Amino acid sequence: TQLLEQSPQFLSIQEGENLTVYCNSSSVFSSLQWYRQEPGEGPVLLVTVVTGGEVKKLKRLTFQFGDARKDSSLHITAAQPGDTGLYLCAGQEGGANNLFFGTGTRLTVIP
Amino acid sequence: GAGVSQSPSNKVTEKGKDVELRCDPISGHTALYWYRQSLGQGLEFLIYFQGNSAPDKSGLPSDRFSAERTGGSVSTLTIQRTQQEDSAVYLCASSKDRSYGYTFGSGTRLTVV
Numbered sequence: 001t002q003l004l005e006q007s008p009q010f011l012s013i014q015e016g017e018n019l020t021v022y023c024n025s026s027s028v029f030s031s032l033q034w035y036r037q038e039p040g041e042g043p044v045l046l047v048t049v050v051t052g053g054e055v056k057k058l059k060r061l062t063f064q065f066g067d068a069r070k071d072s073s074l075h076i077t078a079a080q081p082g083d084t085g086l087y088l089c090a091g092q093e094g095g096a097n098n099l100f101f102g103t104g105t106r107l108t109v110i111p
Numbered sequence: 112g113a114g115v116s117q118s119p120s121n122k123v124t125e126k127g128k129d130v131e132l133r134c135d136p137i138s139g140h141t142a143l144y145w146y147r148q149s150l151g152q153g154l155e156f157l158i159y160f161q162g163n164s165a166p167d168k169s170g171l172p173s174d175r176f177s178a179e180r181t182g183g184s185v186s187t188l189t190i191q192r193t194q195q196e197d198s199a200v201y202l203c204a205s206s207k208d209r210s211y212g213y214t215f216g217s218g219t220r221l222t223v224v
Contacts, residue, residue, distance in 0.1 A: 004153075031210070033212055033213075035213075040217065040218075041215075041217050041218075042115070042202050042204070042215025042216050042217050042218055043154075043202075043213075043215050044215070045212040045213065045214070048212050088153070088154070090154075092209075092210075096209075097159045097161070097167045097209055098144060098156045098159050098167070098170070098209070099156075099213065100156070101146075101153045101154035102153060103153045104153055
């Protein structure tokens with residue numbers, strides 16, 4: 001069973017603050033994805049990273065894939081209440097049929 | 112359709128009864144996945160369908176769980192003789208193939224009482 005550990009598990013910050021969420025594993029992944037899930041909804045894909053060391057920016061969100069393709073981080077600049085949700089990383093091993101999902105980070109941004 | 116549609120959105124059933132959960136994937140998406148999300152837990156893979164190939168059932172937790180996909184489109188997840196530990200949100204997702212990101216439905220919240 002693959003294990004993708006995310007930290008922190010819970011995060012509560014004030015609007016305007018910056019934050020970083022981490023996703024770590026002992027496994028090597030061919031690609032890694034980040035999703036955000038809001039209550040009562042399914043997860044929504046934010047980004048896919050495939051190359052070790054890759055950095056992708058999506059407005060105020062910056063995603064990084066570790067050089068060894070075992071870990072990833074999500075950095076949010078100037079957080080807004082609309083960023084509130086459950087953030088999930090998910091990795092795909094080469095040859096695997098499915099994504100393995102991380103344990104999740106529940107973010108609350110207080111206005 | 113425009114998105115992945117799941118029904119029902121909520122289901123309350125008595126222990127020991129059978130339930131069927133339905134998923135309508137995005138048209139043209141050949142890959143379809145079922146996951147389970149329990150309170151405080153991450154997403155647990157259940158089963159994967161790709162086109163007309165034999166499904167990957169490696170994530171099904173017991174033989175009470177089964178799924179089918181008819182005509183490469185609609186899928187039904189069946190849970191027989193439901194137990195309280197089956198209570199969870201069952202999520203369906205589809206993608207163009209296994210290398211692409213998933214589009215999830217809103218899920219079916221199953222409560223076994």
